[in-house]
Amino acid sequence: MKDTASDRPPAAEQTKPYHHRNLPAALRSAAADLVGERGPAGFSLREVARRAGVSHAAPAHHFGDTRGLLTSLAAEGFERLAAALAAASEEVDPVQRLRNCGRAYVNTALESPGHFAVIFQNDLLNEDDPDLQHHGTEAMMRLIESVEALRDEINPALDVDNAATMCWATMQGLVALTPTLDHITGEQGPTIDVVIDALCTLMLDGFRPR
Amino acid sequence: MKDTASDRPPAAEQTKPYHHRNLPAALRSAAADLVGERGPAGFSLREVARRAGVSHAAPAHHFGDTRGLLTSLAAEGFERLAAALAAASEEVDPVQRLRNCGRAYVNTALESPGHFAVIFQNDLLNEDDPDLQHHGTEAMMRLIESVEALRDEINPALDVDNAATMCWATMQGLVALTPTLDHITGEQGPTIDVVIDALCTLMLDGFRPR
DNA sequence: GATCAAACTTTACGTTGTCAACATGACGTT
DNA sequence: AACGTCATGTTGACAACGTAAAGTTTGATC
Numbered sequence: 001m002k003d004t005a006s007d008r009p010p011a012a013e014q015t016k017p018y019h020h021r022n023l024p025a026a027l028r029s030a031a032a033d034l035v036g037e038r039g040p041a042g043f044s045l046r047e048v049a050r051r052a053g054v055s056h057a058a059p060a061h062h063f064g065d066t067r068g069l070l071t072s073l074a075a076e077g078f079e080r081l082a083a084a085l086a087a088a089s090e091e092v093d094p095v096q097r098l099r100n101c102g103r104a105y106v107n108t109a110l111e112s113p114g115h116f117a118v119i120f121q122n123d124l125l126n127e128d129d130p131d132l133q134h135h136g137t138e139a140m141m142r143l144i145e146s147v148e149a150l151r152d153e154i155n156p157a158l159d160v161d162n163a164a165t166m167c168w169a170t171m172q173g174l175v176a177l178t179p180t181l182d183h184i185t186g187e188q189g190p191t192i193d194v195v196i197d198a199l200c201t202l203m204l205d206g207f208r209p210r
Numbered sequence: 211m212k213d214t215a216s217d218r219p220p221a222a223e224q225t226k227p228y229h230h231r232n233l234p235a236a237l238r239s240a241a242a243d244l245v246g247e248r249g250p251a252g253f254s255l256r257e258v259a260r261r262a263g264v265s266h267a268a269p270a271h272h273f274g275d276t277r278g279l280l281t282s283l284a285a286e287g288f289e290r291l292a293a294a295l296a297a298a299s300e301e302v303d304p305v306q307r308l309r310n311c312g313r314a315y316v317n318t319a320l321e322s323p324g325h326f327a328v329i330f331q332n333d334l335l336n337e338d339d340p341d342l343q344h345h346g347t348e349a350m351m352r353l354i355e356s357v358e359a360l361r362d363e364i365n366p367a368l369d370v371d372n373a374a375t376m377c378w379a380t381m382q383g384l385v386a387l388t389p390t391l392d393h394i395t396g397e398q399g400p401t402i403d404v405v406i407d408a409l410c411t412l413m414l415d416g417f418r419p420r
Numbered sequence: 421g422a423t424c425a426a427a428c429t430t431t432a433c434g435t436t437g438t439c440a441a442c443a444t445g446a447c448g449t450t
Numbered sequence: 451a452a453c454g455t456c457a458t459g460t461t462g463a464c465a466a467c468g469t470a471a472a473g474t475t476t477g478a479t480c
Contacts, residue, residue, distance in 0.1 A: 173383020
């Protein structure tokens with residue numbers, strides 16, 4: 001029964017902190033997989049523990065409770081988003097830069113479906129968690145910077161906060177609704193890429209002075 | 211114990227079908243309240259039954275299981291949305307009409323938070339439910355009709371499906387994200403009404419020919 | 421090498437969703 | 451009017467879940 005935990009004594013690649021090399025990350029990963037497969041409703045702390053190969057009470061020592069784990073997952077999602085937006089912001093042309101941000105948002109969401117399925121579900125999260133707020137504001141700031149660059153380029157009167165909120169809401173709405181709308185209209189909706197580009201064009205035009 | 215169910219023998223307004231005058235509707239109402247209070251994660255079949263004053267297994271006879279009840283709730287949400295969009299579509303000016311639809315969407319969402327909290331959570335719903343699909347397509351058709359009217363007025367080349375998807379995604383994204391964004395940015399975000407009107411203006415301008 | 425705290429397991433308890441069995445009321449048929 | 455039938459609602463049971471408490475193992479530090 002106990003050889004399973006000791007059959008790999010060497011393989012010291014990382015500074016294996018304790019028994020498990022990195023349980024919190026493993027649990028986050030398993031949680032992301034599970035939520036990605038079954039959605040937030042199909043999530044179960046015990047199932048996550050099972051997939052990580054630990055007992056059902058192990059997660060509590062790192063995340064406290066279910067909300068703690070999902071909050072950590074959401075924070076990681078914001079972290080990935082912030083990184084993707086930062087990478088997309090290397091483009092010098094402000095117009096192209098915002099378009100890159102739009103693509104980066106949707107790509108990140110599609111690559112991390114488990115993270116983005118919980119990111120805006122406040123009833124599942126500890127909204128006051130410092131990590132969550134930190135990475136959330138970081139992502140928002142990346143977007144705001146891109147909108148500011150756009151303002152400086154095409155329209156000094158552009159309301160940055162307003163425009164950034166519109167961008168974010170539009171992107172997230174698109175990500176969240178596309179499957180439902182496809183199903184409602186009979187799997188026949190327009191491709192998400194097409195809608196994204198159309199939306200970016202529409203917003204960029206709209207942000208210009210009259 | 212049994213007088214509570216028989217203290218109102220007359221008052222035969224509706225053709226009270228059986229014991230309870232209308233349990234399915236009462237359960238939907240209780241479910242909407244509960245989801246509105248605690249979010250989908252705080253939902254519980256037994257708690258809903260408790261609030262409706264019936265035993266914990268009563269809902270199963272009408273909705274099968276939890277998914278069945280939430281699916282019915284979502285269908286009712288789409289029904290309300292379709293009705294609101296229909297009312298908003300009485301405006302004759304196509305531009306003002308679409309703006310009305312935007313306001314109607316957000317108002318309906320704010321008036322029925324429980325319904326809209328589950329409407330796009332596919333992991334909670336039976337996506338193939340006939341009622342859900344019926345009212346969902348009905349709502350979508352109302353929106354498409356308004357976009358068609360706009361196309362006929364301002365731009366014959368407008369891609370209606372694309373534009374309608376953009377409108378819907380934008381509105382829902384706004385409704386879903388506003389609380390989170392407010393919290394992230396420190397309760398300081400722009401009012402939702404302002405963002406809505408700005409978004410409508412932006413879209414309407416964007417839908418015009420170059 | 422003994423000690424201590426962190427990491428993990430085990431056990432236990434209350435709640436939940438769902439199922440089967442049961443009771444009750446309404447309605448049509450004869 | 452009696453009866454059978456089915457929809458309606460209740461009761462009891464069971465496995466899975468989240469969480470807390472107590473116990474066990476492991477790594478680090480003195």
